[in-house]
Amino acid sequence: MRIAVTGGKGGTGKSLVATSLAAELSKNNKVLLVDADVECPNDHLVLSIKRRELRKVVQFKPEFNYDKCVKCGACSRACKEKAILFVKHDFPKFVPEQCIGCGACLAACPSRAITKGKNKIGMIYSGEKSNLSFLSGETIEGVEETSPVVNTLKKEIKDGFDYEIIDTAAGAHCSVISALIGSDLALVVTEPTPFGSHDAALMLELLGKLGIPSVIVLNKSTIGEKGLIKGLGSEVIAEIPYDKKILEAYAAGRVVKHKAFDKIIKYLEDL
Numbered sequence: 250m251r252i253a254v255t256g257g258k259g260g261t262g263k264s265l266v267a268t269s270l271a272a273e274l275s276k277n278n279k280v281l282l283v284d285a286d287v288e289c290p291n292d293h294l295v296l297s298i299k300r301r302e303l304r305k306v307v308q309f310k311p312e313f314n315y316d317k318c319v320k321c322g323a324c325s326r327a328c329k330e331k332a333i334l335f336v337k338h339d340f341p342k343f344v345p346e347q348c349i350g351c352g353a354c355l356a357a358c359p360s361r362a363i364t365k366g367k368n369k370i371g372m373i374y375s376g377e378k379s380n381l382s383f384l385s386g387e388t389i390e391g392v393e394e395t396s397p398v399v400n401t402l403k404k405e406i407k408d409g410f411d412y413e414i415i416d417t418a419a420g421a422h423c424s425v426i427s428a429l430i431g432s433d434l435a436l437v438v439t440e441p442t443p444f445g446s447h448d449a450a451l452m453l454e455l456l457g458k459l460g461i462p463s464v465i466v467l468n469k470s471t472i473g474e475k476g477l478i479k480g481l482g483s484e485v486i487a488e489i490p491y492d493k494k495i496l497e498a499y500a501a502g503r504v505v506k507h508k509a510f511d512k513i514i515k516y517l518e519d520l
């Protein structure tokens with residue numbers, strides 16, 4: 250069963266839930282934890298897993314052969330990312346930071362003046378701890394489009410696990426959607442605050458559109474207004490209280506133990 254751990258905004262406790270759940274589940278099951286928060290992966294730090302490099306993530310990068318270039322500007326017009334600057338009667342200028350590797354410029358060039366180069370945009374790592382297997386993706390700083398790293402990461406998921414837990418990035422952008430696709434269930438981690446409620450509502454709507462069943466895990470449940478979350482109409486399967494000991498354990502990189510995780514496991518086992 251593939252379970253996504255997600256949440257609209259950052260700092261709701263997604264990684265806390267993903268790492269603690271993975272650690273608890275792996276005591277009696279074969280579990281793979283996938284850290285798909287590729288801009289800021291930190292699950293390996295929480296679980297003290299030493300990561301090994303598995304593969305590079307590369308994407309297409311145009312390389313220009315000015316001997317063949319006829320200065321027509323078609324590549325610049327085809328590039329929606331404004332990664333190719335063109336001034337009449339001059340050669341095109343490439344701005345690599347803007348390029349997302351879509352290949353539109355390659356297709357648009359009438360004189361084969363563009364060839365296929367490669368740009369490293371991230372790394373995929375693996376690791377393990379006792380019965381828990383681990384995968385993690387990390388984007389190189391400055392890379393705008395992170396979905397290719399998430400997609401490459403997901404291709405490394407092999408069969409044979411009782412549970413695959415996907416820890417997504419915060420928000421509802423393209424790389425989060427890439428991480429969510431294929432999940433059997435999503436745990437939406439949120440807090441009982443107006444921001445938490447607003448972002449959880451957006452995430453629940455997105456999950457509905459993707460056809461992924463979802464339930465809520467309410468973090469810091471003892472502060473704020475629980476009614477804000479109950480009004481969202483999605484089942485709250487577990488509540489994690491605001492507790493200094495939990496925060497201290499997480500900040501110190503220790504797996505958090507709490508009866509809320511037993512409740513989540515019971516819910517999963519009953520499905």
Ligand code: SF4
Nearest residue numbers: 328348349351352354
């Ligand atoms: S690959 Fe796409 S984004 Fe990059 S320069 Fe070409 S058209 Fe622009």
Ligand code: SF4
Nearest residue numbers: 318319321322324358
């Ligand atoms: S489309 Fe090709 S020929 Fe035209 S400006 Fe770009 S690189 Fe040069």
